[in-house]
Amino acid sequence: MADYTFFTVPMSRGQIARWALHEAGADYAHVLVEWTNRPPELIAANPMNKVPTLIHHAPEGDRVITECAGICAYLADLHPEAGLLPHDAEKADYYRWLFFAAGPLEQAVVSRAMGWEVPEGRQGMAGFGSYERTLDALEGWLEGRDWVCGARFTMADVYLGSQVDWGLNFGSIPPRPAFAAYIERIQKREAYKAAKAIDSALIKAAKG
Ligand SMILES: N[C@@H](CCC(=O)N[C@@H](CS)C(=O)NCC(=O)O)C(=O)O
Structure with missing residues (x-):
């Protein structure tokens, strides 16, 4: 299993999270979502029922992170080797x-x-x-x-x-x-x- 499950719609703010995942060099699998038919895992993870939604399969258990700015900040923190954090x-x-x-x-x-x-x-x-x-x-x-x-x-x-x-x-x-x-x-x-x-x-x- 990839480290991150990434719920997205290609023409959406999901593009921000995908770019952040690539900058961080994160190992992710995307789940493409239809506007009218959201998978129950997405609804369970994010009561706003919005994309992007990211689930990090951390060794201690799953963590949900939403909000593009939050996702960007989280990925920078979790992947310091990518050099995206501020000095x-x-x-x-x-x-x-x-x-x-x-x-x-x-x-x-x-x-x-x-x-x-x-x-x-x-x-x-x-x-x-x-x-x-x-x-x-x-x-x-x-x-x-x-x-x-x-x-x-x-x-x-x-x-x-x-x-x-x-x-x-x-x-x-x-x-x-x-x-x-x-x-x-x-x-x-x-x-x-x-x-x-x-x-x-x-x-x-x-x-x-
Ligand atoms: N504040 C959220 C906004 C996310 C958002 O509004 N996503 C839109 C797509 S761009 C969405 O999922 N809309 C579907 C809906 O609200 O039902 C973020 O920054 O991630």
């Missing part, structure tokens, strides 16, 4: 932008895609403030940096990079030069290419 001096940037991507950025982009507007005068209550403020903050950070932590790629780039990659692809994030340059670097990662190739082939096969 001490990089930890503030690593945690800051990992959580920024999972909170404000995801909220800003999803709200925009759904057509939800923060009511006048209520930005202070919305964690992301506004779509523009969120993107301006991110752009300011990425300008003049190769990666979230500066010169070194870490697992924070898998999660943040996936959000930006997806946003540029679907038009929910504008192609500002700092975002486009970051994604150009992201797309050169061997693990990104390997994971993408698997999901792209699965999507193509499903279309017939």
Whole structure:
């Protein structure tokens, strides 16, 4: 049995977890899930009934990890040999932008895609403030940096990079030069290419 069972749908946030699995060099087996027919093992593991869901078959027993950012962080921790963890001096940037991507950025982009507007005068209550403020903050950070932590790629780039990659692809994030340059670097990662190739082939096969 593989070390990890990975429940996914090829055209979903599962792509983030697959890339993280490849970056970590993890031994995994995927279980492809249909939107309308979820296997009972997935429902038992994740009451949100969402993908990606990962079960780690640890020697002490199975552990369930969900939430793309959580999956990325867990895999970086469990596979230190892959070199995706931050050094001490990089930890503030690593945690800051990992959580920024999972909170404000995801909220800003999803709200925009759904057509939800923060009511006048209520930005202070919305964690992301506004779509523009969120993107301006991110752009300011990425300008003049190769990666979230500066010169070194870490697992924070898998999660943040996936959000930006997806946003540029679907038009929910504008192609500002700092975002486009970051994604150009992201797309050169061997693990990104390997994971993408698997999901792209699965999507193509499903279309017939
Ligand atoms: N917060 C979750 C979101 C996961 C999520 O929304 N997955 C979608 C696919 S992209 C899903 O499983 N949707 C099916 C449903 O909600 O029924 C994460 O970061 O992993």
